[in-house]
Amino acid sequence: MTSLDDIPVTQLKGVGQALAEKLGKLGIASLQDLLFHLPHRYEDRTRVVPMGSLRIGDVAVAEGEVMKTDLVMGRRRSLQVTLKDSSGFLVLRFFHFNAAQRNQLAEGARVRCFGEVRPGRAGYEFYHPEYQVNPPPMPAEGQATLTPVYPLTEGIQQPRVRGLCQQALGYLQRYPIRDWLPPSLLADYQLPGISEAVQLVHSPPADAPVHLLMEGRHPAQQRLVMEELLAHQLSLLQVREQIQAREALPLLPRGELAERFLESLPFQLTGAQRHVMTDIRQDLSQPLPMLRLVQGDVGSGKTVVAALAALQAIEAGAQVALMAPTEILAEQHYQNFRQWLEPLGLELAWLSGKVKGKAREAALAAVVSGSAQVAIGTHALFQDDVVFDRLALVIVDEQHRFGVHQRLALREKGVGDRLAPHQLIMTATPIPRTLAMSAYADLDTSVIDELPPGRKPIETIVIPDGRREDVIERVRSACAAGRQAYWVCTLIEESEALQCQAAEVTAQELSDRLPDLQVGLVHGRLKAAEKAAVMDRFKNGELDLLVATTVIEVGVDVPNASLIIIENPERLGLAQLHQLRGRVGRGEQASFCVLMYHPPLSSNGKARLQALRDSQDGFFIAEKDLEIRGPGEVLGTRQTGMMQFRLADFERDKGWIEPIREMAPGLMPNREVVAALIRRWLGEKIRYGDV
Structure with a gap:
């Protein structure tokens, strides 16, 4: 039976190869992907605001006649279009425009536009507003609906995504979306079915409660939020299960290298660092792979803790890989570790995208022979030609930059392809408890909640x-x-x-x-x-x-x-x-x-x-951030640097976290349901999760 998952976006009117590639950047290949590309907020465009009553910061619809259109040569060339209505004036400013737009916005044209009011040289301005020339009449009161706002990628504008989603909704009658959750569960929480929820979220009816939709609390939105959080939880449980399905090499601490290292440091460890080290030492001694997250504020000394963990592995005759998300950060770790470990007689290999030719060959040879006890780099460490002699510990810095499933790729590089490496994940992004329970369900957590003495505020x-x-x-x-x-x-x-x-x-x-x-x-x-x-x-x-x-x-x-x-x-x-x-x-x-x-x-x-x-306390700030962001203000992932949710919002939806933690393990034995939910919500991001 055909499903929306089988119908490519190229079936839609107006989607050729070029647009399909741009949609691909958003993870959209099929109609189902498109329907799960959900609006992250709504705008109320149901009424035109007179220009005379606009205020700075307002996000509004204005409509009027073009008085004049000028090409302004300032520091940056811009197209300046002056509109008027019976109450006042408004300038539309475009820094990116073409001749067709300039002709379209000629004197006398009637224009309806939507944007944010900013102060400008000639009065109030809209920068790059959405606009229509010779617009149709506004819908009558009681018939107008909210306008969905979608996440975008370069080269695709809001109206285009809106139009495609509306087209895709036309297929829902013939190809309903498969509901993977048991009906009893939906009944318990009084939530609608999946097709009904998707339809409403993309195309809210005129009588839908506006305040609930704007705040993300409508039952249709909550139905999707619950399923999204559940999919993330299942994917993390799957990662933990897959990693711990193998044994690890127990790394029993002798402590001589660690002692020499600590003596060489110009400072003492803080109590918090010592406490976290005890957790790690214990985990590394077990035959089960360690999966531990170390959270510590900026400058709390996570790198020293990572170095001590590395020394425990090296003393047990094993190798260590340290991976960071950017060249800059990876190189910084390399310099620190060289400074600390080379005096102890240890060898390091540096592997990043920019290491080429002879230097790369030498680094690969040192890793495969085991002469380099530590390999440091970016995700270049994942590549097939990087073969370790006895990899038993992987340290990942700022893991939320990688996507959790990428860590699975590293387990293939463990000792003799048989034993999984222990994993130590570090982050300087303080994570409030509710968030950690969900975002890092696959990890045990330690916190360095003390800054070293001498750090100036x-x-x-x-x-x-x-x-x-x-x-x-x-x-x-x-x-x-x-x-x-x-x-x-x-x-x-x-x-x-x-x-x-x-x-x-x-x-x-x-x-x-x-x-x-x-x-x-x-x-x-x-x-x-x-x-x-x-x-x-x-x-x-x-x-x-x-x-x-x-x-x-x-x-x-x-x-x-x-x-x-x-x-x-x-x-x-x-x-x-x-x-x-x-x-x-x-x-x-x-x-x-x-x-x-x-x-x-x-x-x-x-x-x-x-x-x-x-x-200055990152944990206080992280809690505050969740607390103050009022309902409905959804911060994009680009700002939080956290896991990428389409609809869920940690502060607003934290009430779901406990029920989902209880619900998820019961669904784990049903492999078909787990795979389908993860595919639906995480899409291509789970390719590293394939067993």
Whole structure:
């Protein structure tokens, strides 16, 4: 029997090869994938707001006649379209446009547009609004519905995704979605069937309760949330089951190397580090693979704990692999471990994407022969040609960057392809308890909740972007005093291209304004080698100021950097802001973090930035972030750096976590149901989960 899973998106009108490839980037190949690409919020576009009553920060629909259209040549060329209605004026500004758009938006055209009101040179402006020329009449009151807003990828606009989802809904009558949950379970929680829930979420009827939909609490949304959380829980239980289906090599501690290592350190371990080490030592001694997550705030000394775990494995005659998500972070670990372990007579191998030719051959040979006791690198360690002699411990840093199932690939590299390696996962992203219970259900958890003595607190300053001049002066004087600074651009737009463009514009502006300083730029579109080269120059003190997108969030260690400016901090999650702030305060000197926001701030925004000012404790901040984000404000994964949920929201939906923890083990024996739910919600992300 044909199902929606069997029908490719190319069956839909208007979907050719090029669009199918773009949809593929969103994990959409079939109609079922498309219907499970769910709106992450809704907009109320049911009424037109008179231009005269618009206020800065409003997100609204406006409609009027084009008075004039101008090509404006400023720092960036833009198309400026002035609209008028009976109450006032509004400017539509486009930085990306073509001749057809310019002709379409000619004088006299009637335009309905939707956007966020911003202050501009000529009055209030919409940047890159969605718009219709000669629009149809607005639906009558009582017939209008909310407009779904979907996650996007570059090259696909909202209206296109909306249209495709509406087309796909037309197939639901003939090909209902298979409901994998037992009817008794749905009855217990008074939840609708899956097809009905999907239909309503994509296309809310006019009489649907608006407040419930806006807050994500409608029974149809909750039906999907519950299934999504369940799929994640099952996938994690499956990972744990698959990893622990094999034995591990028990690594019995002798402790001589650890003792020599600790003596060489210029500091004592904190009580928290010692406590976590006891957990790890015990786990590594067992014939069952350790699966342990070590959480610790920025700078709490997780790397030292990882080094001690590595030494226990090496003393037992085994090898260790340490994997980090970026070249920058992996290289930093390599330098630290070399400094610590080479004096103990140990050999390290460095394997990353940029290690090529003879150097790569030599590293691979050292790993396969066992002469290198430690291999450090990025996900290049997963590759087939990386063969270990006796791999018994894998250390993964910032694992949420990898996707949990990737760790399964490493178990194939264990001792004699028979024994699974022990796994130690580290993260500097503090995780509130409810979140850890769900996001890391496959792991035992230890927390380093104590900072080493001597870490200076970072002073956090919150100021509006109207004081940009003062901030630039502050950068000038910090760098003149021999310090270094970061300037982080956090423009959260629909596309990475716009983020990178914003960073480029900022870097150019700061170079012009601060001619005495050496300014560098890193963003997500640079090749890994280019990024690493800029970071090296910054680390070596050749650059005074580093302009970056949030790619520098994790693990960059430059002790001489004592000032970080973060633009538009109101757009980011607190956990991520706390991570960014942790890039400074790593040396002796007093350090500062300047949060330069764009007014006006919502009361929610004020509370969040205040929490950051008041506390340096990442766990407090993470709890606060979950607590303050009001209902309905769903933070995208790009901001939280957490697991990628389509609909679930930890704070709003934490009531599901306990029931799901109880429910999931009962479903595990039914392999068909488990596989189908995981495929539906995690899609291609589970390819490493294949046994």
